[in-house]
Amino acid sequence: MIEYKKARLKDIASMQILVRPEIENGVILPRSDDEIATNIRSYTLAFDDDRLIGYSALHIHAANLAEVRSLIVDGVYRGKGVGSGLVNALLDEAKKLEITQVFTLTYRSEFFKNLGFEEISKEKLPAQKIWADCIKCKHFPVCNEIALIHNL
Numbered sequence: 001m002i003e004y005k006k007a008r009l010k011d012i013a014s015m016q017i018l019v020r021p022e023i024e025n026g027v028i029l030p031r032s033d034d035e036i037a038t039n040i041r042s043y044t045l046a047f048d049d050d051r052l053i054g055y056s057a058l059h060i061h062a063a064n065l066a067e068v069r070s071l072i073v074d075g076v077y078r079g080k081g082v083g084s085g086l087v088n089a090l091l092d093e094a095k096k097l098e099i100t101q102v103f104t105l106t107y108r109s110e111f112f113k114n115l116g117f118e119e120i121s122k123e124k125l126p127a128q129k130i131w132a133d134c135i136k137c138k139h140f141p142v143c144n145e146i147a148l149i150h151n152l
Contacts, residue, residue, distance in 0.1 A: 002082055004089045007043035007055065012036050014052045015043070019072045027107060028070055044089045046073070046082050053077045058090040058102070066094050068104040068112075087115050095152050102152065105145040117148035124149075 007015070012033050022028040036043070039057065046054035054073035060066045068090050073083045094102050104112055109119060125147055 001048075002053070002085060003047045004085060005045050005047060007040050007045050009037055009040055011043075011045060011052065012040075015045070015055055018052055018055070018074060019070070022072055028072060031070065043070075044086055044093070046077075046086055048077070054082045054086055056083075056086040056090060058093050060097070060099070064100045066097075066099045066102050068102055071104075071106075083111065084115060087112070091115075091150065091152065100152055101149055103147060103149040105147055107145055109146040109148060112148045112150075115150070117150045120147050120149050122147045 015036060016033065019028055023030045039059070042057040042059055043055055044058070045052055052074075054071075054077060056071040057069050058066050059069050068087055071083060071086060073086070091102060103120070103125060104117065105122075105125075106112055109117075113119070122145075
């Protein structure tokens, strides 16, 4: 049975191991241990027994806007509802915080569309997103990611 839990500082090493292949492929931005530690409260992790099999973060940009980012699921568990479970847990968290919109940047737009996200222009994203995160990407400034938003 898959269990979803908030991240703890002791989970950082396992999180870094799980995400490494996606960072190397340029799918997910690298984050230092310190950056993850600083934002540890934003991460929700998926476990199968005691094995970390996925995680994602809800990053708050403004009182009414948050982002689903760093979504990673172990390849063995892809297509089994783990990613959907993580995103739904983050959307529930956003609702509890009374956030009205949640966006994401992704190469897998159909996955998010199936969860109720709608495609939008990247120009509608907050400028701080582009300068704080996107500038670190090896694909910047030529970005093929698709922006999507979910209205809560």
